[in-house]
Amino acid sequence: MTATNNSASDSSNTLMVIDGHSMAYRAFFALPADNFQTATGQHTNAVYGFLNMLLAMIREQQPTHIAVAWDMDTPTFRSEQYPEYKAGRDKTPDEFYGQIDLIKQIMDALNIPNIELDGYEADDIVATMATNAEEAGWKARVVSGDRDTFQLINDNITVLYPMRGVSELPPFDAATIEERYGVSPAQYPDLAALVGETADNLPGVPGVGPGFAARWIKKYGGLQGVLDNIDNIGGKKGEALRENLEAVQRNRELNKLVTNLELPLDLDETVMVNPDRNQVAELFDALEFNTIRDRLFTTFEQQLGTTEEPPPAEDMPETILIDEITDWEAFLTSISEPVSVFCHITPPAVITKRKIPAPGDYGAIRALGFATSHATAVLDVDAASEELGQAVIAFLSDSAYAKVVYDLKSILKALATTASSSPLPARPDVNTSIVGVEDDVLLSAYILQPDRRGYDLTDLVQTYLNTRLESIVATENQGQLELEGIDDDNAQQLAQYARNAWMIHRLNEVMGEQLAERDAVPLLHDLEIPLSIVLAKMELIGIGIDRERLDSLLAGFTNEVEKAQQSAFASIGGQEVNLASPKQLQTVLFETLDMPKTRRTKTGYSTDADSLADLLEKTDHPFLHNLMAFRDATKLRQTVQGLLDSIADDERIHTRFSQTAAATGRLSSLNPNLQNIPVRTPAGRQIRDIFVAGTNPRSDERTTLLTADYSQIEMRIMAHMSEDAGLIQAYQDGEDLHRFVGAQVFEVEPEDVTTSMRDKVKAMSYGLAYGLSSFGLSRQLRISVDEARELMTSYFDRFGAVQRYLRNVVRQARKDGYTQTMLGRRRYLPDLQSDNRQLREMAERAALNAPIQGSAADLIKKAMLGVQDRLERDGLYSRMILQVHDELILEVIDSEVDAAEQILVEEMSSAATLKVPLDVQVGKGYSWHEAAH
């Protein structure tokens, strides 16, 4: 965007210049600070109010140019002339702290200049700019809560003055001033000088208000006239005027705004341009601003004349439409480098009632875009001949052609299930459907930035290429199909797919370089990409479900919910409240029943399980017991209902493993989440019992579930990384770790370690990797903070290397800016440098945990590749179906149980060679519950 249409003489230009501090301060008092706080305690009410005001002003005033003027902390000519100037003001509230700086950062991101000038106030900058604008033949709009700016008003300059907080900013023109004060704008400072300005600590003439002052000014034509006739003014007020003559003259000098400052930038440089979306997104993420984000972009787009034209694909080679086999052959022969392939996958059907994708539906590939550095092409699958379809399939499975894709796993799944009637018939063999994938830019982005929130192609293009992809087509990671910004014309849609392929091509170039720089290429090539293929298989296979038992569980839990609810109502005298509403519960517990207050939350007092347990101890009220039973039962019912809704047509559940969700490198599971199926309570374990061994398509044999989990993987990784001799010895000797540690810490013989001792050191050991504090430990163990502190001290006395390691992890992370796992997976933690203590300490705990949790994730991912490879190479029919962080679940046919078990143990325990053994425990059974050991 250039300023070509905004030359300095253009009379259609409107400059909006804002007195930043004045507006921020108004916004601060207009919105409750308590309601605008980030998780880390930074207040944002002034920032939010300011932005809202800014957007409203852009919409209403439609400026072509914007600038924000700021006061500096340094003395001004006014304070030098009159030291009491602005003295005696109330102290700025603590909650205001930091908000000015945030606003300035946002202005930077919006490419709106922040202007400040040593020795002058924002007002003077505002005055100079408005005057300059007028001289250039522009209009000017001054946004300020300082009435001194009224003196600037004329035909071309209007002041927008905040009323009712910052929600209304009516324009003040000459008529408004005349009407309100009875003087012209030019005379307003005369009036103000007589009346005085409390806010600036400028007393005027006692007893003289705006009314009298206006009358004098009218009569004598201005302050000068008043002073010339000072002896003709009678009465007490005349007397007072004569006595305060100096103050009035001083006031008039001080409230005169400077209009001829040397500014650090030209008017033209305030032209509105597009915001830096990345910077805005980053700031808004930190500020937890979500709804205002779109409003901001829309406002800017509308004001700037809608669309940013430049197609994101500068330098993009011309696109050819492939609709004949000869086109395809010509395209192929021209290729001498990896081909970027974009697959347009129709989104799966959605169950409208619950807004979830239909279980087991992975969509179909309807179009493909292709790109290399010198060619782009697009192919409409529906319009393709069978011959052309076959040619594409051959290309995809040909390892001679290297490929770059976005979201390999989704493509493999769609390809595996596309209807056989399509020119692109189903390619159920995930091993061969696409071969030669050199990069999946989705996975590359994850490795480069594992704590991003979204990895939509649009977002990646924005971040890495700094361009916009107007609309792109949905895949698994994007959610929905929307083609905004282009018309229905099929050709245009197809062109978009080619552009997407081109973007993938360019992303690959940029990201490939970054990955190479940080030696992360093996992590992509040898771990994440092959894992994507394994995960695609696991998702396609799914896990067997005993629907009948699940149905009866639902009935049982529903019944329990009902019973608990009735008892709960009965125990509070028949009052019917919504037990699922924390708000209503608060009323019952803390008002009706007048129970002691619990932990504070944002909206009142906590009613979580811990708090209820505390209350039960204190009050022994039956309502609490019933409420807890209700909570338990609803949670279980909800889990069961969720599972029932996710059963696919093959009577199995196909969870989706997200490979890009967890910042530490772990997988996550969704739709449904099979990584949080209950296991601790008997009722919960009933749910594990409905996950069963199902039928194997290649065998008539009976099947069994085999589970294998790493024993204390994170503790072992800590022992390995810290090289703590005691811990390593204990693991090598195969001792009961917690008993061993307990014996050391409490200085008793291992056989004399009591359950209570063991529990304490166990909690401590587990807590270590999370950055547990003595306070946290005391809470968890329900012991005093002193006792917890003693426990920690004697723990670290015995295992000093662990403490040194943990400290060192944080220190190194602070130095490097990131942590690293055993396979070199990085997590960047900029907050380690934050001034905000809460933020910084959170980052420190994350730094502590990330290498441990992340290395464990690395290990099991590596093990999964090993297990899958062995199963296939050994020709087994058994299949890996689930991963739950430190556990793998296989569905094996009975004749392969021993072989599969051996593979699991071997591959999992050899995933890495540590200074301690990697113990793997295996269990088998018909159900997941039975297979637990």
Added chain:
DNA sequence: GCCGTTACGTA
């Protein structure tokens, strides 16, 4: 309908 909050399941 969207979104933040609260609550709770897992490793």
Added chain:
DNA sequence: CGTACGTAACGGCT
């Protein structure tokens, strides 16, 4: 005032 996740319900907002 212990890390990492996903899901669901409520209730205020648009």
